[in-house]
Amino acid sequence: MWNKLSFTFGILAYNQEKEILETLESIRYQIEHYSDNENINLILIDDSSADNTVDVVIQWLNFRKNIFGHIDVLLNKKNMGTVYNYNL
Secondary structure: OOOOOEEEEEEEEOOOOOOHHHHHHHHHHHHHHHOOOOEEEEEEEEOOOOOOHHHHHHHHHHHHHHHOOEEEEEEOOOOOOHHHHHHO
16 A cells, blocks of 8 residues: 655745745645645744744744644754755
């Protein structure tokens, strides 16, 4: 018997308050138009943004969280850089 397919979107963010909604809406579009009942997961890592990136993400997720099987939002207390976050 085949298991349900799983796919994970990963987002690395730093001071993306003005752009993060485009990324999230692009993911939503892909899920709604191309997903065939796969288990879709989201991992978002914020690298200690100084703007409202995290607030924007949380507000968006409050209305859209049902499209994901699992969500991880990881918040760095200090800026660690792209390589660190990618490895995380």
